[in-house]
Amino acid sequence: MTTAAALETLASPGTANPEWIWRSGALVPWDEAAVHVNAVGHASVAAVFEGIKAYLAADGQRLLVFRLDDHLRRLTDSARLCRLTLPHTAQELHRAVVELLTANDYRQDAYLRPWAFPGGIIREQMVPADALCEVIVDSWPFRSALDTERGxxxxxxxxxxxxxxxxxxxxxxxxxxxxxxxxxxxxxxxxxxxxxxxxxxxxxxxxxxxxxxxxxxxxxxxxxxxxxxxxxxxxxxxxxxxxxxxxxxxxxxxxxxxxxxxxxxxxxxxxxxxxxxxxxxxxxxxxxxxxxxxxxxxxxxxxxxxxxxxxxxxxxxxxxxx
Ligand SMILES: Cc1ncc(COP(=O)(O)O)c(C=O)c1O
The missing domain is CATH 3.20.10.10 (D-amino Acid Aminotransferase, subunit A, domain 2)
Known part of the structure; x- marks a missing residue:
């Protein structure tokens, strides 16, 4: 039974970056999704996210995003608990996930990470509650361990x-x-x-x-x-x-x-x-x-x-x- 080495389940080694990332309402080419070094909100104390999986169906014809709306509800809950205001509705983010998966044309299991953070230049450690939030949805292929004997x-x-x-x-x-x-x-x-x-x-x-x-x-x-x-x-x-x-x-x-x-x-x-x-x-x-x-x-x-x-x-x- 395999242990630690096989437990890094979020990325397959050598995984290439996807072509597209979803940012603030539109698909953006991966290389253009940049932030200024002083725009620290994306990595600050006030940022919330979700981890979602889309599995390739057994028939090989479809990706199946698992409990997408429940994850987006938890994202909304996390934002509220952290005093952040999301600029997109859960329905918009639902459409964003589908759009991104289609654009990146995954034909294998994929991991999705919607991520909400205060946008713009931030110089205050205690990010103000009214800071304008940005949302991105990142994605990458991953190797599922569903069929692996492990512990x-x-x-x-x-x-x-x-x-x-x-x-x-x-x-x-x-x-x-x-x-x-x-x-x-x-x-x-x-x-x-x-x-x-x-x-x-x-x-x-x-x-x-x-x-x-x-x-x-x-x-x-x-x-x-x-x-x-x-x-x-x-x-x-x-x-x-x-x-x-x-x-x-x-x-x-x-x-x-x-x-x-x-x-x-x-x-x-x-x-x-x-x-x-x-x-x-x-x-x-x-x-x-x-x-x-x-x-x-x-x-x-x-x-x-x-x-x-x-x-x-x-x-x-x-x-x-x-
Ligand atoms: C701290 C923490 N607890 C529990 C879980 C399991 O939650 P879920 O089953 O929704 O992925 C996660 C994963 O997101 C987590 O980060």
Whole structure:
């Protein structure tokens, strides 16, 4: 079972830049999408984004953007939580994503990153709330790990997940990622692949870029949305799929010690898809391979992404290939 080296799921090595990027209402050639060095809003503390995947359908005829409107709703929520004003409606951004995928003519899985940030020259650290926002939509091909046998070594981090008393954890804001990055580096320095972060109450929160669930005696438990998690769209999808499989699901507070006693643990996220955890804090999880619940879920998730499960049509935006 592969570990860290195979876990960088967002880009295939050597991926060329796309021809087009969407910026402020129009397609722009990639090389012309520049900003001035003093226009720091695109990388500032006040910027929010989304990570969305478009999968090539099993029939090879269409790209299937997964839960596009739910991602755009979360982008709108993140902007509100961070006091940013989006200059485009969710419908306009929906059309932008479809337009961009068509223009770049992807014939493989693609990753999309809509990104909203204060535009123009910014000299104030505390970007004013009325700063004019710009939105871009970036995209690139990626290699899905859906068909890969894999697992990862996880460890509880000494860094706590940002909480309601510091920064809104429900916002997908770039500034929140400093927190997850430190936890990830700590995990790697200590010989693990990914961190598990506890929240301010020292209960399990999430995995710095993915939500988490465990299985014990056939019951799936995942930290509730009040545990400092980003409201994960993959988490929501996984819970829906598990329920259709008749698996009991609990959304509640999860203790750290439950991780050590679990029969299975898995991460859930757009980038990581369904990723089994094989060791936690150095302890093997069951026999150290993906368990039955995780495998069944992962297979169901793969069928859904490839358009082979028609029970959730509201989650799929089809983009026909020309
Ligand atoms: C901090 C954080 N938590 C959880 C997730 C999982 O969310 P989703 O399943 O919507 O990708 C992500 C990924 O976007 C994330 O960045």
């Amino acid at each position: 990862c070594r996880a460890a509880v981090s000494s860094w706590l997940r940002v909480g309601e008393s510091s920064m809104p954890p429900r916002a997908k804001a770039f500034s929140n990622y400093h927190n997850g990055r430190l936890a990830m580096m700590e995990a790697r320095e200590n010989g693990h692949d990914w961190p598990v972060m506890l929240n301010e109450r020292h209960k399990v929160s999430e995995g710095a870029g993915a939500c988490l669930a465990l299985v014990r005696d056939g019951v799936v438990a995942t930290p509730s949305l009040s545990s400092g998690v980003l409201p994960g769209i993959t988490r929501d999808t996984a819970l829906a799929l598990l329920r259709t499989q008749g698996v009991p699901v609990e959304e509640r507070e999860v203790d750290r010690s439950e991780l050590c006693l679990a029969d299975e643990i898995f991460f859930m996220g757009t980038a990581w898809e369904i990723l089994p955890v094989t060791t936690i804090d150095g302890l093997r999880v069951a026999d150290g391979t993906a368990g039955a619940v995780t495998r069944r879920l992962s297979e169901a998730y793969g069928r859904l992404m490839r358009g082979e499960d028609d029970r959730f049509p509201q989650w799929i935006t089809e983009v026909p290939l020309s």
